Amino acid sequence: MAIDILFELIEHGKYELIWPFILEYENNMNPFAERKLHIRNISTICEESVNPDDNILLTSKDIIKISKIKNKDALHLASAVFANCNYFVTCDDKFIKAIENNKEQLKDVIKDIKLYNPIDFLRKEMDIDVIE
Numbered sequence: 428m429a430i431d432i433l434f435e436l437i438e439h440g441k442y443e444l445i446w447p448f449i450l451e452y453e454n455n456m457n458p459f460a461e462r463k464l465h466i467r468n469i470s471t472i473c474e475e476s477v478n479p480d481d482n483i484l485l486t487s488k489d490i491i492k493i494s495k496i497k498n499k500d501a502l503h504l505a506s507a508v509f510a511n512c513n514y515f516v517t518c519d520d521k522f523i524k525a526i527e528n529n530k531e532q533l534k535d536v537i538k539d540i541k542l543y544n545p546i547d548f549l550r551k552e553m554d555i556d557v558i559e
Contacts (some may be wrong), residue, residue, distance in 0.1 A: 429545035432555065433516065437472055442514075446473035447506035449499055462529040477506040489536045496522060508537055514552070515542045 437444050452467070457463040477483070486505035491498065500522050508514045517523065523542045526533065541552075549555040 428551050430518075432457040432549060433545055434469075434472070436553075444469075444472055445475045445477055445507065445510045445512060446470045446493050447477040447503060449502040449506060453499065475510060477510050480509060482508045486536060490526075490533065493532045493536065494525045496525050504537060506541075507540055512540055514548065515540050516545055516548050518544055520544055532552070542547075 432441075436442050442516075454463055454466045457466070482535040483502065483505045487498065487501035488509055490496065490504055494501075498544075500519070503517075504515060504526070523544060526537070526542055543551065
């Protein structure tokens with residue numbers, strides 16, 4: 428439900444969605460045709476595409492060194508940093524916790540990006556009470 432609300436807000440122009448190159452790569456590797464198509468359709472509402480860049484790679488390496496998260500996850504976050512995003516919304520609570528646990532050491536790397544799962548984003552940023 429929270430994700431559906433987020434997509435509705437994006438479609439109405441309240442927020443912008445970016446499409447990082449790592450998501451394209453991961454989606455191309457997706458063995459499930461229906462999911463692959465659904466994710467590809469989401470790309471059509473993205474305002475911006477983030478292409479590979481040396482700065483993204485360097486930022487992702489810093490994120491990995493400090494937080495010990497997976498390479499692909501670090502590339503997602505580094506892409507958001509590169510695109511100057513205000514928010515990073517993910518369903519991966521373990522990822523969020525790893526970043527939050529290292530927030531002080533990462534502050535110069537990830538800047539002011541706020542990390543949320545979809546429910547917490549709606550609760551804290553939109554003041555919408557979503558039932559889990």
